Amino acid sequence: MAVEPTEAVLRLDQISRRYGNRIALDQVTLELTAGEVYALIGRNGAGKSSLAKAAIGALALDAGLVQILGADPRDDLKVRRAIGIAPQDVALYPHLTISENLNAFAALAGLSRRERAAAVAHAMDDAVCAERADERVDHLSGGWQRRANLAAAIVHRPRLLVLDEPTEGLDVETRLVLHRLIARLRADRTAILLISHNTEDVAVLADRLGVMEAGRLIMEGRPDTLMTEAFGGRTELVIRLSAATPSIEPVLAAHGLTPSDGGLCWSGTVADAFTHALEIEMALLWADVKLRELTVQPPGLDALIGWVTGSVAP
């Protein structure tokens, strides 16, 4: 199934889905091209996992169109071979070994017996889990199970890979394995839809970013472009106090900071961080409030989500 450089591997057009009164997906339109890593971020319940299921044709839609390589995966069984998914949970047969699992999924994807041996070996190499190939999944640690979960998603060399929270609970080494794997797959022109809460991973891996809220894709673009658009030259100012002090709160709020952690932490994006920091330090001195930590940093994706969803003022 050859893919032209500019061809859309995944196209979602105005897709919508309701569960009773709750809107899971609301007229979402998205396009993902070969070799592109598209990260979906958003709060819990924003609709990310529903979108992932819709993208592989595993969710009945109320409206809209899903196309993978030009075909609807709900109707065209053959195009399903082009899809790989690593669900959030470890989706493997627990009593089978890693290689037996990969063999089973390769068979489900329609690979012939002869193709399977090479495909399984290749996937285990890519996900760096070959050394545990003959161990049962339920005997492996969480990190190895995650690697096997990834290997199962790529064993049939899909053109579209959906990764749902792939770094959830991973150790540093396994996260690096994932980063290298994504880099290799991107080089092989695999389109990757990455759903993650981990903003560090998203910042490093994503070519494009989509922010979801209440079933809608409310913003998308390149991460650096979105950051500039959201914050311009503003930086993030974070202040930690030794004790919550009601008398100083109006001053901090006047500088555009919002509280968290029971009033111990105040943060916000500001245009001239150092001037704000100086003024705040002076006010704290006057009020005899001890400052534990003051940080000036570029805004992260958490701040972007907050800004996009309206919980953080620019």
Add this chain to the structure above:
Amino acid sequence: MLRVMALSLWRDRAGLVLVFVLPPLVYVVFASVFGAGISGRLDIRAEVFDQTNSADSHRLIDALRHRLDGRLTLAPNVAALEEAIQSGRADAGLVLAGNFAEVKTPVTVLIHPGRKAAGELLTAQVNAVATQDLPELMLRRETARLAPILQLTPDQNRHLTALPQNLVPPPPFAAQQVLPGSDPLQIYYGGAVSILFLMFTAMQGAMTLIDERRAGLRLRQVLSVGGIAPLLGGRMLWLTALGVVQALVLFTVAAIAFRVPLLENFAAWSATAICSAAASAGIALGLAAACRTREQAQPVSTFIFLVLAAVGGSMAPRFLMPEMLQRLGWLTPHAWVIDAYQTVLSRGLVNTAVVQAWAVLFGFAAAGFAAALVIEGRRQL
């Protein structure tokens, strides 16, 4: 899918024991308890209060104790005898009173209202002992009864009352002849226990559908090039094959332990086993597909299977049930399975009734599988 399920079962040792060891064990227990009880080898325990305390009563007690294999003990008085029966220490009791040759009914059998069968059995044993082991006593009683009709001379009368104790007993009025063949109740319980466990085993296998849904495996499975139908079909085949092997193990034990004629009717047995295993697999898959969680599926399936087993005759023989329940039983696969096995193994026949049973069981299989296919298909998309 077949290989995945086979490997999963092979590596689940506890599951293997439950599938292949437990059903034959339960069968042996059922067949031994119910088969023996209903087919005439009921080992009753009895107590006797001997008020007469004569040579005749001693002979009766000795002969009876011999027939009951020693399970006859003496009670010191009537109250103690009644207490033994009420408490269940004795299934029934005897009170021996008066001169055996003269009293009209010298033996009274005390029967617990909940164990009338034991009383009937003990009464029959007492009558048999009296006729076979005390023939001269019975003759004296008959002579006394018939004296007005026979009008015996004093010599004849003296001669009859002085009969020796080793008088040859009269030939039995009725003799038993057990026909060749195995006990139909052993076959009955083979079918009854087999279908009971087939259902539970199939449900355990089918519930992996729910586990796979929960673990996210279903997301991978729906991406298979064949879609959901071959996956369910593979599972159906596996559960059917597993059920046939389970039934084979159970009936092999039945053939060895109770001489159930399995080999002689193997072809017809195989068809019955395949149909019953397929029916169980289909019903289990339909139920597992309809349930969202294991927490739902476990109690729902257990309730349904126990009701089906009770009405269908897996727990107590259907011929002991009221007419209405017997008719209701035909709505369950159990009744058809038991009936087919009985006809095939007990009578060595493949008649219209057997073919009809196979068709009904195949219908259960097809309906269950179709339901699973529709429900899972809707859940998928």
